[in-house]
Amino acid sequence: MLLVIVSGLAVGALYAATALVYNVMFSTSKVLSVTTGHICMLGGVFGAWLVSDLGVPSVIALAGAALVGGAFGFLTEIVAVRRVLSRPVEHLWLLTTLAMATMVQQAVGLWWGTEPRPFPRLIPQDFSAGVLDQKYWLPVITVIIMALGLEFFYRRTMYGKVFVAMSEDVFAAQARGIATSRVRSLSYIIAGALGAVAGFAAGQLTFAFFAVGHGLTLYGFIALAAGGLGSNLGALVGGLALGLFSTFATYFFGGEYQQTIAVGLLIIILLLKPEGLFGQRQVRAV
Amino acid sequence: MKERMLGAGLLRAIVAAGVVATSGLVSQTALAAQPIKIGWLSSLTGPLSSAATAENQGVQFAVEEINKAGGINGQQIELLTRDTAGDPTKAVNFAQQLLFRDKVNFIIGPVNSGESLATGPIAAKAGIPNIVIGSIDELTDPKKFPLAFRPINTNTQWIKSANDYALNVLKRSKVAVIGDTSGYGTSSAKTAAELLKKAGVEPVYTALVDPNKTDLSDEISKARAAGADVLMPWSAATGLLGRLLNTRGDMQWDVPVVGHPSLMALPIKELLNKPEYWEGVYAAGYVSTTYGADGKLPERTQALMDAIRPKLGGEINFTFWWVALGYDTVKVIEHAVKKAGSTDPKAIQAALENTAKLEGVYATYSWGPDQRNGFPDSAMVVNRANSFKDGSFELAPQ
Secondary structure, eight states: OHHHHHHHHHHHHHHHHHHHHHHHHHHHHOOOOTTHHHHHHHHHHHHHIIIIITOOOHHHHHHHHHHHHHHHHHHHIIIIIIHHHTSSSTTHHHHHHHHHHHHHHHHHHHHHOSSOBOOOOSSOOOTTOGGGOHHHHHHHHHHHHHHHHHHHHHHHSHHHHHHHHHHHOHHHHHHTTOOHHHHHHHHHHHHHHHHHHHHHHTHHHHOBOTTHHHHHHHHHHHHHHHHOTTOHHHHHHHHHHHHHHHHHHHHHHOGGGHHHHHHHHHHHHHHHOTTOSSOOOOOOOO | OHHHHHHHHHHHHHHHHHHHHHHHHHHHHHHHHSOEEEEEEEOOSSTTHHHHHHHHHHHHHHHHHHHHTTOBTTBOEEEEEEEOTTOHHHHHHHHHIIIIISOOSEEEOOSSHHHHHHHHHHHHHHTOOEEOOOOOGGGOOTTTOTTEEBOSOOHHHHHHHHHHIIIIISOOOOEEEEEESSHHHHHHHHHHHHHHHHTTOOOSEEEEEOTTOSOOHHHHHHHHHTTOSEEEEEOOOHHHHHHHHHHHHHTTOOOOEEEOGGGGOHHHHHHOSSGGGGTTEEEEEEGGGEEOTTSOOOHHHHHHHHHHHHHHTSOOOSOTHHHHHHHHHHHHHHHHHHHHSSOOHHHHHHHHHTOOSEEOSSOEEOOBTTBOBOOOGGGEEEEETTOOBTTBEEBOOO
C-alpha cells in the first residue's frame, strides 16, 4: 500500500511539474501550449542520449537537457505563439502549438526510435530499494525545488515581478515600458528548461520514450485546471492529488478505469468550483 | 467512278485490317509488359515499425528476386509501398488510393491489426485479394472477406501455444493474466482467460494495465498475493513488459513468465535493470526461427538468411521471422497467380482455397474453402526469451 502511495506521488509530481510549466507560459501569453508534455519528453530523451550514448556525467547531461528544452521553448514561442497572438482569430495558438507538438514527436520518433529506451540510473542505488528507489523521489524533490524556485523568482526578482505584471494586464505592462515580447520569449525559454529538467528527473519512471508527450499534456492540463489556472500552489496540489487519485483508482478498480476516473475528477471539480481549487474567480466589469 | 471508289474502299479495308492486326500484336505485348501491381501497406514509421521495416525487407527482396527471374508468367511485379505510420485513417486513405486510383491487383497488409480491421472491408468491397498479416482473429472470415488470406498465425495460436507450455510443460495451475488497455491487449487477455478456462484452469488474477503506466508494483504484488505460480502477459508494449520483468526481479520473485512474443524482443534487453531478470521468461515463437538440437536453423530459413544477409548489412539484430513473413507474402501471390493463370480475383480465390502444404520460409501454408488462416499449429513453439542469436531463438526447455 505504501508503494501505491509513493508511486502515486512520483507520477503526480511529474503532472505537477507539467502544470507549473503550463503556468509559466500562460502567465505571459495566456496561451496553454500543447507542447508542454513534449518538453518533458525531450528532457527524458536527450538526457538518456547524453548519459547513455555519449557518456556525459549526469549533472552536465541535466544542463544539456535543460538547454534543449529552453531552445525548444524559444522555438515554440517564435513559430507557434508570437505571430498568432496578434491575430484576431481566438485560440489559433491551440492549432499551432498542436502542430509543433506533433512535429517534434514525429521527429524524435524518427531519430530516437519508436520503442521505449532505458533511462540511466542517475545515482548508484540497488534495485531492491522498494519505496526508497530514486525513480520515485527524484521527481518529487525536483518539483518541490521547482515550485520554491518559481515562488522566489516571482516575489524576489525583477523579472519575476515583470512576469506577474504581464499576467495581470499586458497593456498596462507595455504602457509602463516593459518589452512584453522579449519577456514572453524569456518565459518560454524558462518554461522549456524547467519542463526538460522535470522530464529528466522522471526519466526512470517513463523510460526515454518518444510518445510520452501527449499523455503528459493531458494530465498536466487536468492537474492545472483542477488546481487553478495561474496558481503555482494549485498546480502542485492538483498534480500530486491527480497522481495519487489515479494510482488509487487503478489499485481498487483496475487499469481500464484509470483515465475515466482522472477526467471524471476534473469534471466534478470544474462543476463545483470552475476556477479550480486555488484559482481566482474571473470577474468581468460590466 | 465506281472503280475508283471500290479501289479506295479496298485500300481503306486493307489499311484497316493492317491496323487491327498490328494493334492486336501491340496489345498482346502490352499485356505481357503490363506489370502485376501489389499494394504494400506498411507502418514503416510509428508503432510496430520495427516489425514493419523487417517485413518490408522481406517483401522487397522477394519482389526483386522474382523480377530478376523474369517475373510471374512473364509479368514483372510493380510494388507500391505506402507508409501508414500505424494510423488506421492513413491506412484507409492509402488503401482506397491503391485500390481505386492505382488499381492494384493485390494488397499486402497493413501490419497492425487495428489498421487491418479498418482496411479489410474496403479491400473486400473492391473485390481485390488481401494478404492479411495482422494476428487478431476477426481479420479473416470466409464469408465476410472471401478474398482475404492470412499467412501469419492467429492471436489464438499464440495464446494456445503459451498456455500449453505453462500448463503442460511447466505444470503450473495458478495463472495471472496481464494485458494492456489497448484493443489488442484487452481482447487477448479475454481470449487467454477463456482458453485457460476451457483447459480447466481459472486464472487467479487478471489485470489490464495502461501501456504507459510508470509503475507495475501493485499489479505484480497483487498477483503474488493471489498465489500465482506463472505470469502470462499479453501485450506488445515493450515498455510495459520491461517494467513487469523489472518489478518481478526487483522484488526477487522467481515466478516464470510465459506470453507474447514481444517478451523476447531485443529492446527489452536494454530496459531490464539486470540481465538475469530475463531468466525464466518464455515467449510464443516459431519453428522456422528456432535453432534445432544440432544448433542449425531449418533449411529454408537458412537459405533466405544467406541470400538476404548482404542487403541487411551483415549482422541480423532483429527477429528474422518478420523478414521471412514478408518474403512469403509475395511468394504466396506468385503461387496464386501461377496456379490461377491470371490475376482475376475469382481465380485467385479458387487457387488459394485449393492450396495445401505450400512450403514457405516462415511456415507451410494450407487454406481451404472455409479456412482462411493458413498457418499450421505445428509450426508454433515456445522459445527462451533471452536466447536471441542472429535473428532466431532457442527452444524453451521441454
